[in-house]
Amino acid sequence: MDSWRKTLLTLVEWLDHRFDRLKLYLKLRRGWMGPVEVVSYGGHGTPRRFRLKGRVLEEKNLRIPSADDPAWRNLKAMVKRFLSVEVPGARVRARFGSRQKVSVADDEGFFEVCFEHSGLLPEDKNWYPVDLELLWPQSSGQEKSSVTGRVLVPPPDAGFGVISDIDDTVVRTEATNLLRMLRLTLFSNAHTRLPFRGVAAFYQALHQGRNGTAGNPIFYVSTGPWNLHDLLEDFLRLRGIPAGPIFLKDWGGIKDVLRGLNHKQHKLGVIRDILDAHPDMPFVLIGDSGQQDAETYGQISREYPRRVRAVYIRDVRKKRRVRAVCDIAEELEDLGVPMLLVDDTVEAAEHAAEHGLIDGSNLPGIREERTEDAAGDRVSRALRLSPKP
Numbered sequence: 001m002d003s004w005r006k007t008l009l010t011l012v013e014w015l016d017h018r019f020d021r022l023k024l025y026l027k028l029r030r031g032w033m034g035p036v037e038v039v040s041y042g043g044h045g046t047p048r049r050f051r052l053k054g055r056v057l058e059e060k061n062l063r064i065p066s067a068d069d070p071a072w073r074n075l076k077a078m079v080k081r082f083l084s085v086e087v088p089g090a091r092v093r094a095r096f097g098s099r100q101k102v103s104v105a106d107d108e109g110f111f112e113v114c115f116e117h118s119g120l121l122p123e124d125k126n127w128y129p130v131d132l133e134l135l136w137p138q139s140s141g142q143e144k145s146s147v148t149g150r151v152l153v154p155p156p157d158a159g160f161g162v163i164s165d166i167d168d169t170v171v172r173t174e175a176t177n178l179l180r181m182l183r184l185t186l187f188s189n190a191h192t193r194l195p196f197r198g199v200a201a202f203y204q205a206l207h208q209g210r211n212g213t214a215g216n217p218i219f220y221v222s223t224g225p226w227n228l229h230d231l232l233e234d235f236l237r238l239r240g241i242p243a244g245p246i247f248l249k250d251w252g253g254i255k256d257v258l259r260g261l262n263h264k265q266h267k268l269g270v271i272r273d274i275l276d277a278h279p280d281m282p283f284v285l286i287g288d289s290g291q292q293d294a295e296t297y298g299q300i301s302r303e304y305p306r307r308v309r310a311v312y313i314r315d316v317r318k319k320r321r322v323r324a325v326c327d328i329a330e331e332l333e334d335l336g337v338p339m340l341l342v343d344d345t346v347e348a349a350e351h352a353a354e355h356g357l358i359d360g361s362n363l364p365g366i367r368e369e370r371t372e373d374a375a376g377d378r379v380s381r382a383l384r385l386s387p388k389p
Contacts, residue, residue, distance in 0.1 A: 020088045020107050024137075033139040034058040036087055038132045040149030041229055044217070044245045045277055047121045050151045051114040052130050055226065056090035056105050062230070067191035074189045081227040086110075091135040094149075096128070102135065108250055126215050127152055127243075152245055154217040154278065159209045160309055160357070161278060163271055165287040166222040166246075168316055170199055171235055176290045176316060190234035196314070198345035198370035200240045205349065205362035206284065207242040212359050217278075218244035221270050223263040225251045247274075264292045271300055275307060282309045284357060286348070289325050289341065290316040298328040301337045309357065311339035312348040346370055 027033040037059045043052030060080045065073075086109030093102050094113040103111040113130070121128065127150045134145040154161065167173040172194045174180035184193065209216050220232070226248045236243055247270045275283065285300065285308060287293025294313050301308045311332065313325055322341065329339040338355070342348045346367055353360040 017088075017107050020086075024088060028137055031140055033137065034085075035139050035142050035145070036090070036134060036137060037145050038092055038134050038147050039229075040130075040132055040147050041226070042149060042245045043130070043151040044219070044274075045151060045153060047117075047153060049114065049116045049277075050128075050153060051112055051277075052094065052149050052151050053110065053112045054092065054132060054149060056087040056092065056109045056111065056134065058085040058087065060084055065189040065191055065234075069189055069191075071187040074187050074192075077189065078186050081231070082225070084227055087137065090137065093133045093135050095131040095133070110250065121153060126155055126217070152217055154281065155215045157214060158216050158281065159214050160216055160282045160284055161274070162203070162206050162216060162218040162244075162284045162286065163274060164203070164218060164220055164285075165267075165293050166220050166232060167224060168288045168290050169196070169286060169293075169314060170203075170220070170241065171195055171232070190231050190238055193231075193235055195235075195239045195241065195373065196345060197373035198349070198366045201362065201366040201369040202345045202349045202352075202358075203241050205358040205366065206352065208359065208362075210356050210359055218242050219274050220244055220246045221267055221274075222247070223249045223266050225249060264296050267293075267296045268299060271296070272303070275300070275304055282307050284309050284352075285311045286314075287312075288314040288316050289321045294321075294325040294328045294339070297339070298332060301332050301335060301339075305335065308337045310352065310355065311337060312351075313339065313341050314345075314348075315341050315343055344370065 035058065037057055039055045039057060041053045041055065043050055045051055062077055062080060065077065086105075086107075088105060088107045088109060090105040090109065090111070091102055092105065092111050092113075093100055094115075096115050096117075099115060099117070101113050101115070103113045105111040115130075130149045130151055132147050132149055138145065164170060167175045173184055203218060207216050207218055208214060220236075222232075224232075229246055229248060232246055232248075233243075235241075249266050275281075285297040287297060294311075297308070297311045297313075301311065315322070325339075325341050329341065332339045338351070340348065340351055342351075346363075349358065349363060349366045352358045353363055
């Protein structure tokens with residue numbers, strides 16, 4: 001990083017820190033602080049060590065969405081998400097069993113807790129509860145704020161893990177078209193967002209593995225903002241897509257520009273952390289050709305030899321990207337890593353079945369779901385284009 005850029009970044013971070021602390025002081029002193037809530041983003045790890053991330057915010061008071069919500073109501077909810085007010089320096093107590101730890105939030109309200117233990121976890125479940133309680137601050141008259149977070153610990157017989165992009169891989173966002181992306185993001189909700197055809201059945205098959213009971217973990221990685229975490233979590237649940245830790249990005253504005261942090265760097269950092277946290281587990285990587293998933297997964301395959309079982313890149317019909325993806329695929333072929341540029345989910349599933357990643361008996365169900373999703377797309381499109389009464 002250039003010296004002038006580093007100096008400017010230090011100044012911006014210092015000013016931002018001072019402003020946030022002054023704002024918090026005034027709110028507490030004047031009684032302007034609204035009710036404060038602890039938000040859990042979930043966590044993951046092994047029987048011996050796991051960590052959980054969360055954030056402390058002033059309550060957004062989001063209503064439960066429905067499939068019938070009008071566009072203006074979805075827009076109102078989205079504005080509330082993006083106008084969230086973080087609470088710097090908040091203190092949160094985390095409890096797991098008889099153990100507890102206190103974590104202090106950073107300037108953006110984020111906190112992380114890590115538990116190391118003896119490995120005596122019950123093996124009949126994959127998700128473990130961690131109780132989170134807000135210790136400070138609390139608004140005047142506010143009752144105790146607490147939430148139960150969840151931590152994913154893959155079972156011993158998990159054959160591999162899955163790391164998946166979200167935008168234009170699991171959920172349709174039209175990330176390659178700014179206007180369409182904004183329309184989908186601002187005016188829809190978890191009920192009305194559409195998955196890619198056959199994704200739920202394919203991811204369920206990957207989760208179950210070759211023997212149908214593996215419990216292979218799935219991790220979702222995106223450069224979308226943390227403000228959308230609740231929407232994406234609801235989307236996975238509503239669409240029957242296996243739950244898994246969701247990793248998003250803190251959009252730092254000018255600070256990101258000065259750091260030179262881009263989408264690829266963010267995803268590389270998250271994926272490296274996942275692979276390092278599960279050192280004995282191979283992975284399947286899934287993304288799309290719209291941005292830099294192929295380049296990111298190619299670099300991971302080179303950095304972690306013999307850890308990548310397959311790479312599936314969905315073709316989003318950008319011709320200028322096809323050649324780049326094919327070049328990376330040829331390079332990875334020499335490393336023994338198959339990278340496929342696929343037209344749809346079924347093509348990826350057929351390759352996964354052929355190479356023992358999923359049970360081949362799941363293929364008819366994946367094909368059927370692709371057909372059903374296609375029919376649903378046509379109905380949704382017709383409803384959008386039909387004249388209003």
